[in-house]
Amino acid sequence: MNKIPVLAGTTPRYLVVARSLLRDIERGKFKIGELLPTEVELCKRFGISRYTAREAVRRLTDAGMVSRRAGVGTTVKATTSPQRYTASVSDLTDLFAFNRKARLHVLDEGMVTIRGNLATVLPTAIGQQWHRVEGVRYISGRSEPIVHVSILLRPGYEAVRDRIREGGAMIYELIERLYGERIVELRQEITCIRCPKAIAATLGTKPGSPALRVLRYYFGADETLLSLAISTYPEDRFTLTTRWRLDAQAVTS
Amino acid sequence: MNKIPVLAGTTPRYLVVARSLLRDIERGKFKIGELLPTEVELCKRFGISRYTAREAVRRLTDAGMVSRRAGVGTTVKATTSPQRYTASVSDLTDLFAFNRKARLHVLDEGMVTIRGNLATVLPTAIGQQWHRVEGVRYISGRSEPIVHVSILLRPGYEAVRDRIREGGAMIYELIERLYGERIVELRQEITCIRCPKAIAATLGTKPGSPALRVLRYYFGADETLLSLAISTYPEDRFTLTTRWRLDAQAVTS
């Protein structure tokens, strides 16, 4: 018998068992796709109750290393506790280099057919008629705008366009509020461009001066593209900051 | 007695209890900082065993809505299951707009005293002598470099500088391998600049042409700043893409 003494040191028994399983997986005793010992087997092997065995395996499950299915067993999914760096924001506004009080000043709006330059950034919508809103955003205490935005909305979201004028609300917030569509994913693409003449005029910068071009694709459920926002930030008026942290996906305490 | 029938439908009892607690928190019956009923109380109130009560509260704990402490109780931390957009990468290289096979061609290296321009990006290290490595990165199939990098290493990391020449390894990987220091956090700051003359020469672009300036601060344990990489990406040679997803922090299945 391999019985673990009651309270080895102060380490809970389920942690002792979890570490043992972890070692076995890391050392290749159980390979990806293979089955771990069943709960009953762990009970016998370690001389523990089912509660303790389950608690041990729960650690591996929480770390994403194994998955369980009634009637089948516990399958190894990864041989190491996945190391991940993650960045998170509670509010998408935090990605925008300005706070939510930034005023949007609408310069123009209407419908636009997706072709030409727009087709290169919206290839899935070629030929469709989308709503377009163009404007600049000001933050308090600055006389010059911080960013030029061109917002494209898929057909059927007129209400969003009509409400944009009203205030500081973000476009994605309006989509969520007016249509009950939750923004499930945001794809953000950052490049550097020479500021186009038309945009430079609205920003008070020189045409051709360096500018940051940020494309933000908003997706709803089912990967549906709901909106694309094309932002142009002139040099020296912004910094986009992101903090990435290593997740402590510790399996064993 | 408020006893829940055995297997109400097919919903586990701990979920029924968890939902009830969740409703009470959302409706303000328990406010932030207040204590939830104790486990024994839940057992009595719902006519369940302690296992079921704990499993119910575990849901709230996992969602970050409550925290527990032996001897104290279960404290409410948030009244709604936190909605978060997160981006994650398993490898920091994924942030760099090039794959890990990008070769680093070292142009210059030595020590540098932190002052002047460097002091503005490294204010905590003013007056210190740091290691400096300057170079450009090439990706396969392109004759021109994709990025100019200037890497600053805190004093005491000579071995990293000396190994950089050897191959495609990333700086942060060398730090982890040679010194056992885990990169715990990365702060990334993106701005747009006019390409300085010296850098333009190494990239084959015109001085003053638009370029993306990316500062990456690498932190180890205890928030220690280990390294700063200053990257300059010329226009049209890169796109930084980040995907943000809404986490479904569902409390109740």
Place this chain on the structure above:
DNA sequence: AAGTGGTCTAGACCACCGA
């Protein structure tokens, strides 16, 4: 039908904490 994980009970002892 036999075995898996999922749920659940009724006990128990413990370390921790506040009064």
Place this chain on the structure above:
DNA sequence: CGGTGGTCTAGACCACTTA
């Protein structure tokens, strides 16, 4: 000290899967 959550046992029935 008494009460809290943390750990643990020895049972039990269930739904699910494979054979």
